[in-house]
Amino acid sequence: MINAASSIYQVAIYLPGGYSWYAIGSLEAPFRVANEILGEEKFRCVYVIPDDCSESARLPHSILWSDAVVCDLLAVVCESVPSETISPLEKKKLQHFYQQGTTILASYAGVFWLADSGLLNHQRAAVHWSLMDTFSERYESVELSDHLYERHNRLITTAGFAATLDCLVDFLEETEGKELAYAVSDQLCMDRIRPAQERQRLPFKQFGGDIQPRLTMAVELMENNLEEPLSTDEIAEFVHISRRQLERLFKRYLDTMPARYYLQLRLKRARQLLLTTHTSIVQIGLLCGFSSGPHFSSAYKAYYHITPRDERSKMLQTK
Structure with a gap:
């Protein structure tokens, strides 16, 4: 270079x-x-x-x-x-x-x-x-x-x-x-180094239209229910629109589907806990809505290209 x-x-x-x-x-x-x-x-x-x-x-x-x-x-x-x-x-x-x-x-x-x-x-x-x-x-x-x-x-x-x-x-x-x-x-007092693939935190109220508040409500439901994730059908029911309407909203404004967005929220929270707490990896997985250690590890590696265990080890080696 x-x-x-x-x-x-x-x-x-x-x-x-x-x-x-x-x-x-x-x-x-x-x-x-x-x-x-x-x-x-x-x-x-x-x-x-x-x-x-x-x-x-x-x-x-x-x-x-x-x-x-x-x-x-x-x-x-x-x-x-x-x-x-x-x-x-x-x-x-x-x-x-x-x-x-x-x-x-x-x-x-x-x-x-x-x-x-x-x-x-x-x-x-x-x-x-x-x-x-x-x-x-x-x-x-x-x-x-x-x-x-x-x-x-x-x-x-x-x-x-x-x-x-x-x-x-x-x-x-x-x-x-x-x-x-x-x-x-x-x-520089950075609490963590965010990876490139992390999504921007979008202010949902920027999006106009009568149906926009439904998207805001759906995302807030996801953020408040990381430990026990809701199904897409449940979220749609809570915000009073059909599943198909909810999927259209996510695709139009966030270029993804509700389930995928929800998974990313849970994985980002898991990564934050991995890097900033001493909570066990299995417990972090449970706190972020994963049913088992292998399920959490598999999803984490698919998104971040590193296992939770290796992620934490890498962080500890730099201390």
């Missing part, structure tokens, strides 16, 4: 539109903290700004987009959706970065820049829930994902700034080892 010409991993943070220090911090903080822990400058971040950026809006030590930017990771971050397609220069330069072997990460509205460049065609992209409708209208060739982040062939999309933190700490674990990754997450 490190450039052959340099032992320093170069990170360029491109800011093509509106941004906040929180947005920048989600990208820069993991690398800054890693440097502090390592006691050396292993990672170097630089800000890249559009050529037409006013002098008063320029950040200290920033460089222009038209300058010769050399980096291992290019992060495109923006808090506002572009009103029109990106310029031919931006499109050409993004494509050039990727063709030269650079990893490109798009955070929040930055995903619109990647999609406009054509790099995301026929791929899955993690998109923040508030941007999904606008994004899907513009880019029919890109498959929407409600996961925290997606990584495909040096292209990374994150659903938001907190998800960017998870993604970069995972990146540090992959490239520098578990010890550094966990030390960084502890320093």
Whole structure:
């Protein structure tokens, strides 16, 4: 991952539109903290700004987009959706970065820049829930994902700034080892490192329509009944709609079926208990609605690609 010409991993943070220090911090903080822990400058971040950026809006030590930017990771971050397609220069330069072997990460509205460049065609992209409708209208060739982040062939999309933190700490674990990754997450007061495939926590009240409250009620029933799961028919009966109507709601708004969503809720709760408590694995399985240890282990491995026992052992080894 490190450039052959340099032992320093170069990170360029491109800011093509509106941004906040929180947005920048989600990208820069993991690398800054890693440097502090390592006691050396292993990672170097630089800000890249559009050529037409006013002098008063320029950040200290920033460089222009038209300058010769050399980096291992290019992060495109923006808090506002572009009103029109990106310029031919931006499109050409993004494509050039990727063709030269650079990893490109798009955070929040930055995903619109990647999609406009054509790099995301026929791929899955993690998109923040508030941007999904606008994004899907513009880019029919890109498959929407409600996961925290997606990584495909040096292209990374994150659903938001907190998800960017998870993604970069995972990146540090992959490239520098578990010890550094966990030390960084502890320093940043992260209660856990969320995996890429974890779903965004959607605010269901965003969805309009007379029948929308039924979806909210169904999800709340699931969240409140993890230990003794309800059947799909029971949930439909409690919210006063047919099973078929309930399945349509989940498919339309959450792109999954009720039983699958319910299972994921229970597995996420199980993983949280595995990593944050000393409760036995069998007891955790029972608390999350699994009838036996083997049933819990099988479902957990199918979703997280690791057994509960190995998950806990991995966590203990890093302590």
